[in-house]
Amino acid sequence: MGSISLRNAGLVATDTLFSNLNFVISDGDRVGLVAGNGRGKTTLLRAIVGQGELTSGDIVRSRGLQVGYVEQDMPKASMGLTLYEAVLEALPSADRETDSWRVDVVLDEFEAPEAMRHLPLNQLSGGWQRIALIARCWALQPDALLLDEPTNHLDLGKLYQLENWINQAARNIPVIIASHDRQFLDATTNRTLFLRPDTSHYYALPYSKARAALAEADEAAEAKREKDLKEVSRLRKQAAKLTNIGINSGSDLLTVKSKYLRERAEKIENAVLSLHKERSGEIKLGNSGAAAKVMLAMENVDVTTPAGDKLFRIEKLHIFQGDRIVVLGRNGTGKSQLMGLIHRAMTGSDTPGVRVSPQVVPGYVDQAMSFLPSKSSPLDYITGQFDQGDQRSKSLLAAAGFPVEKQERPISEMSFGQRARLGLLALRLLQPNFYLLDEPTNHVDIPGQESLEDEILSHGATCILVSHDRSFVRGLGSRFLLIDGKKLKEVDGPEHFFVAMSAETS
Structure with a gap:
């Protein structure tokens, strides 16, 4: 039984990427990791695999759990290797001679043509380079799998192939997939983590259903925020009114009550949720127009x-x-x-x-x-x-x-x-x-x-x-x-x- 647990995990770079993050992923859980560009997905994956550290909190892995991590890019030093050599390179040097059969098994899983296995990576498409990255990881037989933007550069055929592979070969181990491909997330995940600076949201649902649940949560948070801010305004108006009456009448009791109302308003205001806004940047286009049909x-x-x-x-x-x-x-x-x-x-x-x-x-x-x-x-x-x-x-x-x-x-x-x-x-x-x-x-x-x-x-x-x-x-x-x-x-x-x-x- 393999599992990865995050306890009060937080990370601050220039800004807070995430904080107080708590969740557990176990065998059979396939988690879609969703956030804007530069908002901490890769950083979190690196921390889970042990290539980076959190600012706060802990990551606990099952004893002996081997975590496989598929990064976004092939190491430049490996680009001159053939597809076969690049996968073989991932094995411990002492095991390459005896365990080279693993390379053939994994490349068979991804239906790599025999001739292609002997071509240098720098002559292959971006899609095949991506498959090579996944194959290098899978040849090590990991107990958990982390995939960082696995669909980039894949054509539709390879994308469907990757979906099938995740749902079959990797179905019984913990999997985390950071991706912007909505259809791919729906096809391959059964859980979704929306990574946010203040309050992240974790749902036992694939992306589209989780997105709907998140929208409901955000709507409820907005309604509560508006209600709280109205209460803050009411309390402050009441406090100001009591202050004026207290000063004019010389009543210490009204002055004390006014102070209490202001403190209560400040307490509510400090607790008001700061609603999440995606800050990855706007995309604007236009149309300069034409008369031609x-x-x-x-x-x-x-x-x-x-x-x-x-x-x-x-x-x-x-x-x-x-x-x-x-x-x-x-x-x-x-x-x-x-x-x-x-x-x-x-x-x-x-x-x-x-x-x-x-x-x-x-x-x-x-x-x-x-x-x-x-x-x-x-x-x-x-x-x-x-x-x-x-x-x-x-x-x-x-x-x-x-x-x-x-x-x-x-x-x-x-x-x-x-x-x-x-x-x-x-x-x-x-x-x-x-x-x-x-x-x-x-x-x-x-x-x-x-x-x-x-x-x-x-x-x-x-x-x-x-x-x-x-x-x-x-x-x-x-x-x-x-x-x-x-x-x-x-x-x-x-x-x-x-x-x-x-x-x-x-």
């Missing part, structure tokens, strides 16, 4: 690899103003190549078969936010690229979740979540009317995803979207294109594709 037209266009190999053909496609198009397809079918081709056509490259309205102002975001200058600081980038002025740039960055003291640090030192928010701020400042979004929610927290979705919907922006986030796809798409059989065809919705991908991995 057809924003983009494509006819008899071949989408190819960088080497020129044909991936699929577009026979005829018109994209109208206000369309929110989701591109579906298996990994490697050419979704990102399509986005790149359209972006090149919109930025002046001669692309046969593609007609772009002269009114189009494109805004393009790729998966890696590669347009961000890593050696620059956020402040230098925003002031230099968008001519916003120093004070205006500082205000924009602060609103996007960058405190003043972090605005001049190199972008290369920022977390992936911070880079995503900086990239989306830059997208806003371009003032586009046509968005090209290739996996825009990678590393963006749940409030940020919902804000991005709301912004696109409320501004009526035209966009083409590639995403593995099923909740985001369902909430945003108005038209759906599927790459299948080396052709692009329009389909009624994403559900048949989702079902087909799920069936392939079950």
Whole structure:
């Protein structure tokens, strides 16, 4: 029987990340860990595994419990290893010769093709690098499993495969999953911890049901807060009235009673709950508008690899103003190549078969936010690229979740979540009317995803979207294109594709 207990756990960095945290996770418990970017998820996981310390409280693990921790990134020193070697490297050096069979067993579990096992990690996709991280951990046969953003860079097929694996291979041990993928949390967890600075909330429910319970708790807390503040106001008015009467009448009794009422008001005010607000930063977009009805037209266009190999053909496609198009397809079918081709056509490259309205102002975001200058600081980038002025740039960055003291640090030192928010701020400042979004929610927290979705919907922006986030796809798409059989065809919705991908991995 394995268990991990947190007792009055707290951690203070620049701000309080969490405090007075108490919960127990045992065999069969699969906990979704939910919080905004930079609000303590990774820090808590590191503390549980013994790679960091709390500011207060204790973490108690069952005697002899071996905790496996899957971090967000492969160590740079391992990137030159083959997939097989990278998993083997995780085993104790003394056991690698005798226990190498474990590597094959684990890679079989994740259906890694034989040829791929002998390719260097730096030649594999981000999704396979993520699978390699999980395989390295699982080869050690842990008694508990901690997963930090396991779905980032996974295509839909691998995402379904990971869901099945967690629900089968890891179903009998304690599991904690830090993730921003709402559908994934619903599919893999049976408990949810909402990590907050003051009062965290722990529910024996998967994410969506827990989110509803949290909303009820927050609503009740808001009602109690308003009631308490009204009582504080009433007591102070009464105290002031008694003070005036006491002074005019010379009554010491009324003065004492007035003091008592003020002290009671202060006590209630000090106990009033400070309601939690997500402080990961706002995401704002816009739509500079256009009069054109057809924003983009494509006819008899071949989408190819960088080497020129044909991936699929577009026979005829018109994209109208206000369309929110989701591109579906298996990994490697050419979704990102399509986005790149359209972006090149919109930025002046001669692309046969593609007609772009002269009114189009494109805004393009790729998966890696590669347009961000890593050696620059956020402040230098925003002031230099968008001519916003120093004070205006500082205000924009602060609103996007960058405190003043972090605005001049190199972008290369920022977390992936911070880079995503900086990239989306830059997208806003371009003032586009046509968005090209290739996996825009990678590393963006749940409030940020919902804000991005709301912004696109409320501004009526035209966009083409590639995403593995099923909740985001369902909430945003108005038209759906599927790459299948080396052709692009329009389909009624994403559900048949989702079902087909799920069936392939079950």
